[in-house]
Amino acid sequence: MNKKQWMRVAIPIISIIISLLIASIIIIWIGEGSFTDRIDFLVEAYTQLIKGAFGNKTAVMNTIIKMTPLILTGLAVGFGFRAGVFNIGAEGQMAMGALTATIFAVNAASLPSFIAIPLTMIVGMLAGAVWAGIAGFLKATTGAHEVISTIMLNWIAYNITNWAVTGPFNAGGGIPKSPEIASSAKLPNLLTSQASFMSFGILIAITAAVVMYIILYKTSMGYEVKAVGFNPFAAEYGGINVSKNIIVTMAISGALAGLAGTLEATGLYYRFYGTLSSGKGFDGISIALIGQNNPFGILAASLLIGALRTGSNQMQFAGVPKHIVMIIQSIIIFLVAAERMVMTIMGWNKKKGAK
Amino acid sequence: MPFHIPQEEEYKDYAVVMKGIVKQFPKVLANDNVDLYIKRGEIHAIVGENGAGKSTLMNQLYGLYNADAGKILINGKEIAIDNPKDAIAVGIGMVHQHFMLVGPLSVAENIVLGDEPTKKFNLFDLKRARREVKKISEEYGLKVDVDAKIEDISVGTQQRVEILKTLFRGADILILDEPTAVLTPQETEELFVVLRNLQNDGKTIIFITHKLNEVIAVSNNVTVMRGGKVTGQIPTKETSTRELANMMVGREVLLRVEKEKKEAGEKVLEVQDLKVNDNRDLPAVKGVSFDIRKGEILGIAGVAGNGQSELEDALTGLRKKIAGTVTFNGVDISTATPRDIREAGMSHIAADRYKYAMVKEFTVAYNIALGRHYKQPFADGGFLNHRKINAISKELVKKFDVRPPEIQLSAENLSGGNQQKMVVAREFDYNPLCMVVSQPTRGLDIGAIEFIHSTILDLRQEDVAILLISMELEEILSLSDRILVMYEGQIMGEVTPDEVTMEELGLMMAGSTLEEARSEADE
Ligand SMILES: Nc1ncnc2c1ncn2[C@@H]1O[C@H](COP(=O)(O)OP(=O)(O)O)[C@@H](O)[C@H]1O
Ligand SMILES: [Mg+2]
Numbered sequence: 001m002n003k004k005q006w007m008r009v010a011i012p013i014i015s016i017i018i019s020l021l022i023a024s025i026i027i028i029w030i031g032e033g034s035f036t037d038r039i040d041f042l043v044e045a046y047t048q049l050i051k052g053a054f055g056n057k058t059a060v061m062n063t064i065i066k067m068t069p070l071i072l073t074g075l076a077v078g079f080g081f082r083a084g085v086f087n088i089g090a091e092g093q094m095a096m097g098a099l100t101a102t103i104f105a106v107n108a109a110s111l112p113s114f115i116a117i118p119l120t121m122i123v124g125m126l127a128g129a130v131w132a133g134i135a136g137f138l139k140a141t142t143g144a145h146e147v148i149s150t151i152m153l154n155w156i157a158y159n160i161t162n163w164a165v166t167g168p169f170n171a172g173g174g175i176p177k178s179p180e181i182a183s184s185a186k187l188p189n190l191l192t193s194q195a196s197f198m199s200f201g202i203l204i205a206i207t208a209a210v211v212m213y214i215i216l217y218k219t220s221m222g223y224e225v226k227a228v229g230f231n232p233f234a235a236e237y238g239g240i241n242v243s244k245n246i247i248v249t250m251a252i253s254g255a256l257a258g259l260a261g262t263l264e265a266t267g268l269y270y271r272f273y274g275t276l277s278s279g280k281g282f283d284g285i286s287i288a289l290i291g292q293n294n295p296f297g298i299l300a301a302s303l304l305i306g307a308l309r310t311g312s313n314q315m316q317f318a319g320v321p322k323h324i325v326m327i328i329q330s331i332i333i334f335l336v337a338a339e340r341m342v343m344t345i346m347g348w349n350k351k352k353g354a355k
Numbered sequence: 356m357p358f359h360i361p362q363e364e365e366y367k368d369y370a371v372v373m374k375g376i377v378k379q380f381p382k383v384l385a386n387d388n389v390d391l392y393i394k395r396g397e398i399h400a401i402v403g404e405n406g407a408g409k410s411t412l413m414n415q416l417y418g419l420y421n422a423d424a425g426k427i428l429i430n431g432k433e434i435a436i437d438n439p440k441d442a443i444a445v446g447i448g449m450v451h452q453h454f455m456l457v458g459p460l461s462v463a464e465n466i467v468l469g470d471e472p473t474k475k476f477n478l479f480d481l482k483r484a485r486r487e488v489k490k491i492s493e494e495y496g497l498k499v500d501v502d503a504k505i506e507d508i509s510v511g512t513q514q515r516v517e518i519l520k521t522l523f524r525g526a527d528i529l530i531l532d533e534p535t536a537v538l539t540p541q542e543t544e545e546l547f548v549v550l551r552n553l554q555n556d557g558k559t560i561i562f563i564t565h566k567l568n569e570v571i572a573v574s575n576n577v578t579v580m581r582g583g584k585v586t587g588q589i590p591t592k593e594t595s596t597r598e599l600a601n602m603m604v605g606r607e608v609l610l611r612v613e614k615e616k617k618e619a620g621e622k623v624l625e626v627q628d629l630k631v632n633d634n635r636d637l638p639a640v641k642g643v644s645f646d647i648r649k650g651e652i653l654g655i656a657g658v659a660g661n662g663q664s665e666l667e668d669a670l671t672g673l674r675k676k677i678a679g680t681v682t683f684n685g686v687d688i689s690t691a692t693p694r695d696i697r698e699a700g701m702s703h704i705a706a707d708r709y710k711y712a713m714v715k716e717f718t719v720a721y722n723i724a725l726g727r728h729y730k731q732p733f734a735d736g737g738f739l740n741h742r743k744i745n746a747i748s749k750e751l752v753k754k755f756d757v758r759p760p761e762i763q764l765s766a767e768n769l770s771g772g773n774q775q776k777m778v779v780a781r782e783f784d785y786n787p788l789c790m791v792v793s794q795p796t797r798g799l800d801i802g803a804i805e806f807i808h809s810t811i812l813d814l815r816q817e818d819v820a821i822l823l824i825s826m827e828l829e830e831i832l833s834l835s836d837r838i839l840v841m842y843e844g845q846i847m848g849e850v851t852p853d854e855v856t857m858e859e860l861g862l863m864m865a866g867s868t869l870e871e872a873r874s875e876a877d878e
Contacts, residue, residue: 004765219738220729223721227728230716236673237703237711238725239694 008292011339012332014346015290016304019331023324030320045320052314053307059314061191061198065268067306069094071205072260073284074291074298075212076253081293082216083249084229089135089150090257091281092157093128097258098265099161100127102178102272103169105185105265116185121204121262128258129251131157136250140243146250154281165274176274187267199267206299208256213295225249257281286333305329358576358588361392367431370395370528370559371416376425378411382759382768385411386422387583393528395430398550398560400570400591403580403603404800405772406758409563410452412580413530417449418442429528448521449530452771454513458506462499463488466520491522496552510659511542518549528559535569536798539658539826540861547573565603565800567596579603604802614812619836620649623789623820624670624701629679631662631669639665641844642679647789647820652811654835654852655824658864662844663824664706667793670822671703672696673711684788697726700788704779704795706824708771712778715767719757720748722766723781747784755780756806772799779807783814790814793824808834828857842866 027045031038053063073090080087087093101124108116135153138144162176171179187199216222227235228245236242260280265272287305291297312325335342366372371393378386385408393399403409414420416427418436426433429445436442442449456465467484474480488501497515505513514534521529531550535543550560550573562574570577571591579587579602587602625646633639640662647653657663668674670681672693680689688696697703705711713722724733724744732743748762757769757776766774775798782790792811796804811834815821825831831838832852840847840863848869850860855869862872 218741220734221737223724223728223739227714227717227725231710231714233710234712234714234725236693237671237705238728239692239697241692241694 007343008294008297011342012290012292012297012301012336014342015332015335018335018342018345019328022331023328026324026327027320041318041320044318045315045324048318048320049308049311049315049325051311053311055314057191057193058196059310061193061196063303063307063310064202065198066309067302068201068205068267069260069264069280070283070287070302070306071202071299072208072256072263073281074287074302075208075284075295076256076260076281077284078288078291078293078295078298079212079216079225079256080249080253081288082222082229083225083245084232085136085139085146085246085249085253087132087135087150087250087253087257088147088285089132089153089157089281090253090260090284091277091279092150092154093131093254093257094261094264094277094281095157095161096131096261097124097128097254098261098276099164099169099178099272100124101258101262102181102265105181106179107182108185109182111182111184113184113188116182117187117266120181120185120266121259124258124262124265125255126258128254128256128261130254132254132257133247133251136247139250140246161272162274165272169272171271178272180271181266185266186270187263199263201263201267204259204263208259209295209299212256216295221248257284260284286329289333290336292336357593358590360588366428368395369393369428370430371561372428372431373412373416374426374428376412376415376427377423378408378415378420379423380411382761382764384583386415389425389580389583389585391578391585392588393559393561394576395559396554396557397575398554398562398573400574400577401561401563401580402565402567402570402577402599404565404802405798406770407580407603407800408583409580410532410770413449413532413561413563416442417447417530443524443526446525446527447530448524448526448528450514450517450521450532450534452532452536454517456505456513456516459504461502461504462508462516463501465505465516466523468520470524488519488523492519495519495522495549495556497522497549509542510537511539511545514538514542514546515549518553527557528561529553530561530563532563533565533798534562535564535566540828543569567599567603567801570599571596581605600801603800614834615816617650617815617836619651620818622646622648623684624822625680625682626670627680627682629666629669629681630677631665631674632677633665638677639844640669643841643844643846644679645839645846645849647822649788649820650815650818651836652815652821652823652834654831654838655822655841656828656831656838656860656864657826657841659826661841661864663841664793665844666841667703667706667791667824670791671701671705694726697785700785702782702785702787702790704782704790704792706793706797708775708778713766713774715765717766718763719752719766719769719777720744720762722777723748723751723762723784725781727785751780751784752777755783756803772803775799776803776806779810783810787814787819789820789822791822791824794826795823796825796827796830828860832857832860840864 024042027042028038031041052059054060073094076090077087101120104123105120108120131153135146135149138149139146165176165178169178171177187201189197190200191198224240224245227240228242232242261277264276287298287301290301308325308328312322316322361369369392373389373391376386376389389412401409415422418438418441421437427436434445463485466488472480472483472487485501492499497519499512499515534546538546553560564570574591576590578585579599581603627644628642629640630638630642631640655663665674669676672691676689680687683699683701686699688699727733732740734740745762752760752762755776757773766777795807811821823834835852838850838852842864847863850869859872862875863869867875
């Protein structure tokens with residue numbers, strides 16, 4: 001590993017450590033009694049956090065359920081970053097993917113599972129790809145910036161999905177939700193524990209990360225994506241079709257977000273809810289950032305954030321507000337984004353000849 | 356009298372003494388125990404091939420890098436220069452290879468930037484800035500229009516602005532890192548006049564270059580570097596370009612290439628009435644026609660900005676052609692994409708290396724794969740063949756002497772000359788039918804220029820058709836079989852190298868026809 005690669009790993013890790021230290025100070029500060037009491041309180045808080053995330057089978061399952069969509073939206077945003085496009089629209093692509101997949105899955109009762117399940121995923125991915133592809137197409141042909149167009153597409157998606165589940169595609173009962181999908185389209189469970197279940201969606205998400213790794217590092221396509229991201233002029237000079245690559249990258253990015261939504265619908269809720277995406281698309285931006293746009297980094301970041309979120313419920317029982325986890329997450333993201341700060345804190349910023 | 360190595364008691368007469376400087380980069384020892392002695396009031400040239408360590412040495416003097424070992428004495432006093440502020444405080448100013456100016460701001464604003472005169476309430480005082488800039492500009496005879504925007508003035512003038520900027524901050528010791536690399540011959544002459552004026556005003560000048568005739572023309576003493584070490588220190592009067600070249604390269608070099616006589620073959624590239632617009636959508640190439648035959652080098656001479664770069668981009672598919680046809684090997688490529696054109700057998704050394712010819716974040720190996728990354732032997736069924744990419748890159752890096760020969764290094768860590776060698780290696784390896792070669796030796800040193808020139812001639816020997824676009828008249832004259840002179844988007848005329856002189860060519864580049872140039876040159 002050269003120094004640059006090493007830094008890419010070191011910066012998120014150090015950011016995590018620093019943010020945990022800051023959170024510790026806050027926990028000690030809000031604790032009561034003597035200093036040793038407060039330390040006990042701190043230890044208790046973190047113990048509960050870890051227990052809540054990994055303490056028993058249900059906890060582990062909940063962590064995995066939380067991290068699955070984060071992996072996919074993280075990959076979606078991370079892949080876009082590699083080609084120099086900033087896909088802020090994973091939220092909308094996730095919703096559109098989930099809605100379209102659900103519509104298909106609701107009507108898939110006549111198909112056997114081994115056809116219905118993959119077909120539903122393909123439909124969801126296609127819907128996400130088309131939704132993101134619109135922004136890619138606009139960027140490639142008119143130069144419209146994808147940040148603007150994907151934000152606008154998010155709003156359109158938000159309104160379309162809301163209209164669908166409150167109107168024509170409503171299951172009744174006054175809740176904005178769709179009818180349940182056909183049982184042949186439901187993802188089988190990988191683990192169950194008491195009343196909880198966990199579908200094999202995590203395996204699909206991990207596979208997606210491996211596929212993205214292979215695309216980025218082993219294929220000519222990944223080579224082109226990275227060349228376009230680093231220097232579109234040189235890419236063009238090297239015979240790479242920059243417009244095509246931007247559209248394709250956006251479509252792949254949207255397909256991943258669409259898959260995230262599909263797995264939520266077919267593996268967890270068995271239907272489409274108006275709140276299904278609820279910010280997980282935006283979480284993808286944070287995950288991609290912490291994972292440094294590397295597929296395996298994104299897996300690790302999703303595990304971290306998934307675990308923190310699951311564990312935070314349990315931590316509340318120890319008397320620590322759940323929001324501490326939001327603070328931890330925000331500080332990590334802040335430090336990773338402002339990597340120079342970490343370098344300064346660590347004294348790596350000394351001009352050792354680096355430009 | 357040989358070069359005088361001063362004793363410690365003489366250091367007070369020396370503007371700069373650097374002793375035992377060592378600078379280790381992760382993969383290269385860029386400065387290996389370097390001593391440098393610059394007498395106060397002299398113009399001291401530092402020459403060396405690309406990657407010799409010249410910029411690294413100067414960056415330490417200016418406080419951009421910290422030395423691993425060694426000491427720096429300014430006017431006899433040892434001081435620690437930790438950052439450019441320290442350097443400026445002791446009167447050192449540096450003009451970098453790449454200018455650091457702000458395009459939309461005026462000349463005066465750029466010069467005072469960072470040290471702006473202010474009036475009440477700490478507001479920027481433009482009037483005073485203009486006045487002060489005018490004053491120093493007159494004082495040193497560096498003429499500039501203080502109100503012109505940087506983006507509207509020529510490169511030569513921008514350089515003048517950089518020099519003024521250092522003077523404005525009170526520099527007595529000026530470091531100029533390859534100042535002539537971006538200048539036309541006329542601008543270089545003007546720069547030399549400026550340098551001599553500054554010397555007469557008592558300034559000390561450190562002038563980095565690898566053009567040896569410039570060293571002879573302007574310097575008092577020369578320090579030669581090779582591979583991070585000093586390989587020669589000599590008063591300019593006592594040396595010659597030949598001797599300097601040998602010290603620089605470490606072997607005998609040919610300063611001029613020998614071209615064999617050769618009959619050109621059949622037409623490969625035919626351009627008819629080509630019209631191309633520039634970035635502002637104004638006509639840049641206004642209807643040019645020419646053809647190139649197998650085994651022929653067609654030179655295009657011209658002052659920068661007369662349509663050559665638009666012509667280059669249009670031929671290689673990077674820029675839209677407004678009108679006209681381009682036929683390549685019997686196929687119409689007027690609307691072909693860059694990939695189609697490469698597939699048809701045309702390769703391209705782009706003038707703008709940083710923008711077009713490389714992805715600086717990619718490794719050397721990946722840069723060598725650029726343009727062929729999707730096909731055999733670099734890829735197989737959509738998958739990159741890293742084993743082949745690495746093997747081919749290793750071979751090319753060795754053959755083209757790219758230093759350091761580390762194919763997994765990011766290209767941005769190579770010096771400019773080595774980046775260019777990498778680009779040239781890739782484009783030569785295409786086995787093209789035709790090659791568009793633009794400013795191939797800009798910023799390169801003698802050894803590399805010699806190498807690239809002889810490789811271009813080898814290609815000609817192998818019957819490749821070559822379009823050579825260059826601002827270096829000597830390069831055009833020594834390599835081309837025929838020369839077209841471009842002026843304001845049109846071709847002023849066609850000449851052969853043995854029927855024109857450099858002077859006549861220079862006049863044609865300024866808009867004269869051959870006849871006019873002849874009669875003017877006679878006067
Ligand atoms: N920031 C850097 N990091 C690593 N290597 C460098 C850096 N800057 C220069 N080098 C290496 O140090 C050597 C000397 O470079 P430089 O001083 O730029 O040479 P010159 O100015 O004589 O062309 C080269 O081999 C170059 O690749
Ligand atoms: Mg240099």
